[in-house]
Amino acid sequence: MNMVLHELKAYRKSTILWTCALVAMVVLLLSMFPTFARDADQFKSLLQTMPEAVLKAVGVQIETITSILGFYAYVFMYISLCGAIQAMNLGTSILSKELREKTADFLLTKPVTRTQIVTSKLLAALISLLITNVIYLAASTIMVLAVKNGDFEISKLMMISVTLFFIQLIFMALGFFVSVLVLKIKSVLPISLGTVFAFFIIGMLGATTGDGAIRYFTPFKYFDPAYIMQHASYEGPFLWLGLGIVMAAIVISYVVYRKRDIHAV
Amino acid sequence: MHVIEVNNLTKTYGSARGITNLSFQVEQGEIFGFIGPNGAGKSTTIRTLLGLIYPTSGNAKIFGKDCIQYGPEIKKEIGYLPSEVFYYDNMKVKDLLQYSASFYKKDCRKRIAELAGIMDLDLNKKIDDLSLGNKKKVGIVQGLLHEPKLIILDEPTSGLDPLMQQRFFDLLEAENKRGATILFSSHILSEVQRLCDRVAIIKEGKLIQLEKISTLQENNYKRFKLETKAPVSPDYFQLNGVNELKVEGTTVSFLYRGNVNAMMSKIAAIDLANILVEEPDLEEIFMHYYEKED
Incomplete structure (x- = not known):
């Protein structure tokens, strides 16, 4: 437990910053909705003049964008991008930080198993993400209620918002996996930004070409807001795929880390 | 009982040399010197004993238990001071020492205060702001605060001024009188001569000589x-x-x-x-x- 608390303290600043960033983003973007909704027809006709591929790539769906949920779904694409960066950063830092700051010796010469170390660190990262998500969920819900122009199903809003946590879990696990596989990570940001944007762009390409198979290759498309709005449920195969990726990345990380030689630096 | 028992320990890093067929024993209550030039394999041996790296072949036992299999258990009684000390920079000395103490199920506050007094260490400073020598002191207090039965030191004196070095040696001698066994790795012969009962000389990953200091001094x-x-x-x-x-x-x-x-x-x-x-x-x-x- 002492390690979990220590790690939580270490991530405290970055968790607060990222949470603020996410909240600020959702507040800012949603505050544009009233103006947008007032001139909805004009906007729609403006959007129709744009090439369809572009609209799809940036995640605009003309039929729904003037409803509050549709608008939120559009905004959420960028929220999830931001959230993914936070999670990937966190996941990648967890273990690589010890090697970079050369504190691995400190921890590993204490009477704890490596499994305990990894578990504590994962738990701390998980708690950080949970805190972020609870605050984000509250802020986004309040904001949507404040700017809404008509009735909507609040359960669907929640279902969309919660996918932020799912996406973050996947990216955290990926980051963790990378930090265990790559021996020495000098700087976390290029790795996490690179990976996250690569997946994001894959998602944009997939949306443009309309190629359904591409969805499997980017976590950003596992939880489609349009589908959630229609069916009030998640898509089973993608939910399992996401879960599978998280489990696999974490299990492999444990196995590799337990056997790894920790060299002096 | 041997406190440390190294049996045919071999560690290779790919094609590079680590240590080859190293065997020696450290007896209860002795101060055991471990000397050799840089890159001889001293740190490799120590890191294997501590379970930071895994042996290619052979094994090592501490307190009669395999150092990999029973790692977490035996580490309760080991204090380790690495050659280069790096700690979580944004922590205060006090917080770091308390974090370190929280791994051992005993109250170490009194001992921390005592050790900090002896080593003249300011507990309220940030680790970031400490000089190399002061960081080393944090390392010393950190390694000794739980009153370990085995103290492992990897080139511990670099960065300490002569006065502090003397106090540190006095401290080690006191720990030794209390019953602690000490493994002292160094490339400086004079410190080993001053402190140790027996010394193992290692070069290119092999044990060259294991002698009593008194014999060495005759030479x-x-x-x-x-x-x-x-x-x-x-x-x-x-x-x-x-x-x-x-x-x-x-x-x-x-x-x-x-x-x-x-x-x-x-x-x-x-x-x-x-x-x-x-x-x-x-x-x-x-x-x-x-x-x-x-």
């Missing part, structure tokens, strides 16, 4: 370097106990073992420009071990 070589005002004949220094004599014009250098007075009166008889008498470095000591083996 007490001194390196002499002289600059004379007039050239001397090489024969002048050809006497018993002189080794590796080199005479180049007015500079003379040799290793000497024997009665210092005899040598000094010999030197006093010539007109000197400069003189240097020093402990031979480890390499030179090793040369003698090689020579002896031949």
Whole structure:
């Protein structure tokens, strides 16, 4: 437990910053909705003049964008991008930080198993993400209620918002996996930004070409807001795929880390 | 009971050498020196003992238990001071020591205060702001705060000023009297000589010699370097106990073992420009071990 608390303290600043960033983003973007909704027809006709591929790539769906949920779904694409960066950063830092700051010796010469170390660190990262998500969920819900122009199903809003946590879990696990596989990570940001944007762009390409198979290759498309709005449920195969990726990345990380030689630096 | 028992320990890093078939024992209550030049395999051995790296073959036991299999259990009684100390920078010394103490199920507050007093360490400073020597002190307190039965030191004195070094050695001697066994790795012969009962000399991953310090001290070589005002004949220094004599014009250098007075009166008889008498470095000591083996 002492390690979990220590790690939580270490991530405290970055968790607060990222949470603020996410909240600020959702507040800012949603505050544009009233103006947008007032001139909805004009906007729609403006959007129709744009090439369809572009609209799809940036995640605009003309039929729904003037409803509050549709608008939120559009905004959420960028929220999830931001959230993914936070999670990937966190996941990648967890273990690589010890090697970079050369504190691995400190921890590993204490009477704890490596499994305990990894578990504590994962738990701390998980708690950080949970805190972020609870605050984000509250802020986004309040904001949507404040700017809404008509009735909507609040359960669907929640279902969309919660996918932020799912996406973050996947990216955290990926980051963790990378930090265990790559021996020495000098700087976390290029790795996490690179990976996250690569997946994001894959998602944009997939949306443009309309190629359904591409969805499997980017976590950003596992939880489609349009589908959630229609069916009030998640898509089973993608939910399992996401879960599978998280489990696999974490299990492999444990196995590799337990056997790894920790060299002096 | 052997506190440390290393059996045919081998660690290779790919094709690079680590340690080869290393075997030695450290007895309960002794201060055991572990010396060798940089890259000889001292740290590799210590890191294997601590379970930071895994042996390629062979094994090591601490307190009679395999150091990998029972790692977490035996580490309760081990205090470790790494050669380079890096700690979580944005923490205060106090917080770091408390974090360190939280891993051991005992109250260490009193001991922390005591040790910090002895080592003259300010507990309220941020680790970031500490000098190398002060970071080292944090490392010392961190390694000793849980009153371990085995203390493992990997080149511990770098960065400490002579006064602190002395206090640190006193501290180690006190810990030793209390019953702690100490494994002291160093490349500085004099500190090992001063503190240790027995010493293992390691070079290129192999154990060259395991001796009592008293035996080592009998082989007490001194390196002499002289600059004379007039050239001397090489024969002048050809006497018993002189080794590796080199005479180049007015500079003379040799290793000497024997009665210092005899040598000094010999030197006093010539007109000197400069003189240097020093402990031979480890390499030179090793040369003698090689020579002896031949």
